[in-house]
Amino acid sequence: MSDAALSVHGLWKVFGPKAGSIIGTPDADLPRPELLARTGCVAAVKDVSFDVAPGEVFVVMGLSGSGKSTLVRCLTRLIEPSAGSIEIDGDDVVTMSDSRLRELRRTHVSMVFQHFGLLPHRQVIDNVAYGLEVRGEPKSKRLARSQEMVDLVGLSGNEHSYPDQLSGGMQQRVGLARALAADPSVMLFDEPFSALDPLIRRDMQNEVIRLHDEVGKSMVFVTHDLAEALKLGDRILIMRDGAVVQVGTPAEVVARPADDYVRDFVSDVPRSHVLTLRYVMREPGPDDSTEGPVMSSDTVVRQAARAALASEHVVRVVDDGELVGIVDDDAILRVVVAEEEATPA
Amino acid sequence: MTTVAVRDSGVPTSGVLAALRRRGKLWLLALTVLAWVAVWAATRGTSTQEIGGATLTDAHQWFRGRAAWVEDAASAGTNPVFGLANGIADLLNGLIAFLQRLFTVPEFPRPYPEIGWLGVIAMAAWVTYAVAGWRSVLLVVPSFLAFGFLGYWEDSLDLLIITLVSVFIAVVIGIPLGVAMAHSKIVSAILTPVLDVMQTMPSFIYLLPLTIVFGIGSAAATIVTLIYALPPVVRITAHGIRSVSPSTLEATRSLGQSGWQRLRNVELPMSKRTVIVGINQTMMAALSMATIAAFIDSPGLGQPVLEGLRRGQLGASAVAGLAIVIMAIMLDRTTTAASIRAERAARAGRDDRRRRRLVLTGTGVLTLAAIGVSHNQVWANPFPSSPDLGSPIAAGVDRFADWLRTDLSGLTTAIQEAFTVWFLNPVQDLVANSPWFVTAAALLAVAAIAGGRRALASTAVCLAGIYFLDLWYNAMVTLTSVFTATAVTMVVGVALGVWMGRSGLADRAIRPVLDAAQTIPPFVYLVPILILFGPNRFTAIVAGVIYAVPPATKLIADGIRGVAPATVEAAESAGTSRLQMITKVQIPMARGALLVAGNQGLLYVLSMVVIGGMVGAGALGFDIVTGFRQTSMIGRGLAAGVAIVLLGIMLDRITTHAANQSASTNPTTATHRRRRPLTGGIA
Numbered sequence A: 001m002s003d004a005a006l007s008v009h010g011l012w013k014v015f016g017p018k019a020g021s022i023i024g025t026p027d028a029d030l031p032r033p034e035l036l037a038r039t040g041c042v043a044a045v046k047d048v049s050f051d052v053a054p055g056e057v058f059v060v061m062g063l064s065g066s067g068k069s070t071l072v073r074c075l076t077r078l079i080e081p082s083a084g085s086i087e088i089d090g091d092d093v094v095t096m097s098d099s100r101l102r103e104l105r106r107t108h109v110s111m112v113f114q115h116f117g118l119l120p121h122r123q124v125i126d127n128v129a130y131g132l133e134v135r136g137e138p139k140s141k142r143l144a145r146s147q148e149m150v151d152l153v154g155l156s157g158n159e160h161s162y163p164d165q166l167s168g169g170m171q172q173r174v175g176l177a178r179a180l181a182a183d184p185s186v187m188l189f190d191e192p193f194s195a196l197d198p199l200i201r202r203d204m205q206n207e208v209i210r211l212h213d214e215v216g217k218s219m220v221f222v223t224h225d226l227a228e229a230l231k232l233g234d235r236i237l238i239m240r241d242g243a244v245v246q247v248g249t250p251a252e253v254v255a256r257p258a259d260d261y262v263r264d265f266v267s268d269v270p271r272s273h274v275l276t277l278r279y280v281m282r283e284p285g286p287d288d289s290t291e292g293p294v295m296s297s298d299t300v301v302r303q304a305a306r307a308a309l310a311s312e313h314v315v316r317v318v319d320d321g322e323l324v325g326i327v328d329d330d331a332i333l334r335v336v337v338a339e340e341e342a343t344p345a
Numbered sequence B: 001m002t003t004v005a006v007r008d009s010g011v012p013t014s015g016v017l018a019a020l021r022r023r024g025k026l027w028l029l030a031l032t033v034l035a036w037v038a039v040w041a042a043t044r045g046t047s048t049q050e051i052g053g054a055t056l057t058d059a060h061q062w063f064r065g066r067a068a069w070v071e072d073a074a075s076a077g078t079n080p081v082f083g084l085a086n087g088i089a090d091l092l093n094g095l096i097a098f099l100q101r102l103f104t105v106p107e108f109p110r111p112y113p114e115i116g117w118l119g120v121i122a123m124a125a126w127v128t129y130a131v132a133g134w135r136s137v138l139l140v141v142p143s144f145l146a147f148g149f150l151g152y153w154e155d156s157l158d159l160l161i162i163t164l165v166s167v168f169i170a171v172v173i174g175i176p177l178g179v180a181m182a183h184s185k186i187v188s189a190i191l192t193p194v195l196d197v198m199q200t201m202p203s204f205i206y207l208l209p210l211t212i213v214f215g216i217g218s219a220a221a222t223i224v225t226l227i228y229a230l231p232p233v234v235r236i237t238a239h240g241i242r243s244v245s246p247s248t249l250e251a252t253r254s255l256g257q258s259g260w261q262r263l264r265n266v267e268l269p270m271s272k273r274t275v276i277v278g279i280n281q282t283m284m285a286a287l288s289m290a291t292i293a294a295f296i297d298s299p300g301l302g303q304p305v306l307e308g309l310r311r312g313q314l315g316a317s318a319v320a321g322l323a324i325v326i327m328a329i330m331l332d333r334t335t336t337a338a339s340i341r342a343e344r345a346a347r348a349g350r351d352d353r354r355r356r357r358l359v360l361t362g363t364g365v366l367t368l369a370a371i372g373v374s375h376n377q378v379w380a381n382p383f384p385s386s387p388d389l390g391s392p393i394a395a396g397v398d399r400f401a402d403w404l405r406t407d408l409s410g411l412t413t414a415i416q417e418a419f420t421v422w423f424l425n426p427v428q429d430l431v432a433n434s435p436w437f438v439t440a441a442a443l444l445a446v447a448a449i450a451g452g453r454r455a456l457a458s459t460a461v462c463l464a465g466i467y468f469l470d471l472w473y474n475a476m477v478t479l480t481s482v483f484t485a486t487a488v489t490m491v492v493g494v495a496l497g498v499w500m501g502r503s504g505l506a507d508r509a510i511r512p513v514l515d516a517a518q519t520i521p522p523f524v525y526l527v528p529i530l531i532l533f534g535p536n537r538f539t540a541i542v543a544g545v546i547y548a549v550p551p552a553t554k555l556i557a558d559g560i561r562g563v564a565p566a567t568v569e570a571a572e573s574a575g576t577s578r579l580q581m582i583t584k585v586q587i588p589m590a591r592g593a594l595l596v597a598g599n600q601g602l603l604y605v606l607s608m609v610v611i612g613g614m615v616g617a618g619a620l621g622f623d624i625v626t627g628f629r630q631t632s633m634i635g636r637g638l639a640a641g642v643a644i645v646l647l648g649i650m651l652d653r654i655t656t657h658a659a660n661q662s663a664s665t666n667p668t669t670a671t672h673r674r675r676r677p678l679t680g681g682i683a
């Protein structure tokens, strides 16, 4: 796929002494503990493939230890992948020389980290400017650009503070500004908000949504928090023990979990917030009323509920002028009531 | 608490086995000593390999021949290695002579050095203000005045010159080496054992060989000081760079920085404070070695100390020693303040920085003026001879010493005699007066039981070496001093360490005293101890104990503090008394720390006992000192140096392997050993 911003194919990362000799053998399919016992290796990422479209927010989700951090670090070879191909804006990352790779990191891809990774001896503004500094931008230009970024993430007035004078949320805003400063086409996030308090985390998620609307970057966003994944992701990739379990839109993942692992994950999601009518509608029958409200199939159930329940008639689901399904009150109530029961009082 | 209970009941068999093995070891060691005593009783005084004080054997002549060959090669200038050594020596001698002409030695026809006291003090104050802040100036200026009023202005400046030149070279070499160690596993693997040897070898040992290559005087003094002082700055720099936050390194790497940018913008600034701590340690080590270098004619305060010791004018030694202590405190406090200031300076606002630059320029001009005045005006050049604080202090000390010897000799002699008669003499009789092969067999048995096969092998090699150096008897006398001093060190160290480990209050009270004791050059301790006890073996042992107690105590205190609070709590809830807690829980669980403390104690004691050789402790230390003084005895001096190194290696190997063995039989100390990380990953 040449029109993807980022394209990953058959990516492997094996940690350990004989990492190279495992891929392609039956050993590679062993569960992690057995592989470790037999070879002393850990297959952190196993045969992962996906594409990210320009402007898409692509979320990678999984339990701790499932290989998310390793995967996202392989994308710019902060960790050297063991096998597979990675293309960013059409360039092959795996075979790049060191200097091309530095160039890629300086201009095309930037990353936001869970533990911020700020330089404690530099003021906020100089932290934000660091990426521009290493690529040799003149001082006046990089300071002007950094000031813009500081304003963009809402840190105006804190330019001359030092990182340890800021709260965790503000430090991560610095991390965001630093990543944005280089004006990359792809941004990578490794659990950027996991270390923050829940309230601040929500602010920061909204901040990312706002920035995405404003700057429209392609993003790969790693999280172990399903709510965060559903909130931010256009699509979600679910990992388990290094391998891909499922890739799909939030609604797909919630409505049709690929296996028990995913089902467990999504079991206490507020389904009405995620499910769209496509996943609750039934085939239209000859007896169905034609007077009810008309909605498209990607309307979220919660939005449809009020109008649907208020009307005496069933909802007709119409895509591109064509009737594709019917949603009756029962279908809506099943989603909403199941959720009430699942939520403890 | 629950985890402890589970662990104790979960692996009962291995715990019991380990305990049995430990018990068995102690029994075996006791049996070995008993057997030794029995054989000694029957064979005592035979085959002791004792040789006369001036006897030179073939082995010693061989060393003398080597020394002569090296000296010839060095002076002929044909051998490129010695040619290089000569070149370095000339360079250093030239540099130090130049500095001395500036500050301490008049050059004809001038009757005074180029820069007098006023200029020196102004410079010292200005530099201190620049690197450490004005508070430190309030310490530095009185210190310099004290050097003068004590009557040792020139000697103090000479010592400072040797120390600072060595530190400068150590820093210039050491920081890049530390960085290389942090970045490369290979460099680290090569340098670590080299640094270990540099640090564990008693400093006294390499004086003699180095004088053969570099001659006596300033150059050799600078180089021995450099060798002794280099390891701390290398190690601590490496440690500082390695502990830079990995998340910051990764984040900055993700921005596409080059290796050089990483070093300059991330690693060095973030480890700056640690590196300055390394420089502080290097500075203190350099001062202590530069003092001892008086033995090889280094200029500086060591000279009057040594001179006083030789002539029995302890008062003069004490005054010079006091000046050294003042210098130690001054350097230590100033570099510590500099490391704290480094942090704050980086954060100063633009206004602060501008004001500081103004103040520095202004005071800089004043300093230059003071230098000019001290160059031209007599009143500002030679340090005024009055008020003279040194002579009355010296006289007072001498009077005090006389009084001690006449009126109080009962007490000090009683202590000394009791120790010597009841402890030192019997041990020495056993170790040195057994036939050599009996002592050797006993030591080998101890090594095998305590440290296993590898300790046995090292011990065999070292003992064979000592035997063939023809210094068996003297080595055994030195070994006796080391054993007894270490025994006393451990008794004191355990008592203090347990107390400190159990009580935060005791820790806060005692630790600063230990820290202070460690900043004072050990050579200086000898003076008051000599005053108290006179020149003999006992004095050397006391000096060894005083030198070794601070590091040993700190290690033990940290070990006791490190015992898991959950375990202590569990034992407490089981109704353990305080004594039981100490003897049954805390000391056994801190056994790893105790063994490390014993290891360190032995090495510290060894290096001090050797220095004590020159004040009447005799044996190997005396052989070395004689090697300095009489060219005919140089071979025996060199052999004695090698024998001391062999003793050191033997003691180190036995205790290290013993510690490792106990770690592998004891789950609580196993965690002290290093774990190898998995390879690969976020580099």
Ligand SMILES: Nc1ncnc2c1ncn2[C@@H]1O[C@H](COP(=O)(O)OP(=O)(O)O)[C@@H](O)[C@H]1O
Pocket (backbone or CB within 6 Å): A015, A016, A042, A043, A044, A062, A063, A064, A065, A066, A067, A068, A069, A070, A071, B678, B679, B680, B681, B682
């Ligand atoms: N440098 C490394 N060496 C060996 N194993 C590693 C290394 N880094 C990660 N792993 C292993 O790879 C697996 C995936 O780790 P990671 O990618 O950090 O998971 P996640 O980010 O999803 O929590 C884990 O089992 C972890 O122990």
Ligand SMILES: [Mg+2]
Pocket (backbone or CB within 6 Å): A068, A069, A070, A191
């Ligand atoms: Mg992770």
